Amino acid sequence: MPERTVKIASTSGLHARPAAIFSQAASELQTPVTIEKAGMAPVQASSILMLLTLNVDYGDEVTLRAEGEGADDALDTLTALLEKNLDENL
Template identity: 65%
Template structure:
């Protein structure tokens, strides 16, 4: 199992545009990835609706987890995405 905890860099957190970009990228990964805030439940990282209900704001720490083939690569790619300000992505 691959696991990584990162801070959300987007100014608006994982809402609207950043959530759409992140969920699309998660759906393209070879491994299924979950995301969770501390004390919360793990949700499917590729579900934009679930991401919107996660309530992850700017600076919040979230944990990404994946199992199976490509797990490490999937977690690293998505963690790198979260560490960028997706509101500023063109």
């Protein structure tokens, strides 16, 4: 199962606007993706409510995992989002 570890670049972490942008992008993928913060259970990346329960802040590291056809492409897409400051205009 491919995975990526990513440092959160958004100044507000993975809250509000960044979480909405990220979960929307994840829900548009054909491959299910999970996101996990150290010490917490993985959650579906496409669920904004589950993302918010992770309480991910600026500079935190998260691990993304995907399985199946297109897993690497899905992870590349979502990794690129998390490496941007989504609090700024895209």
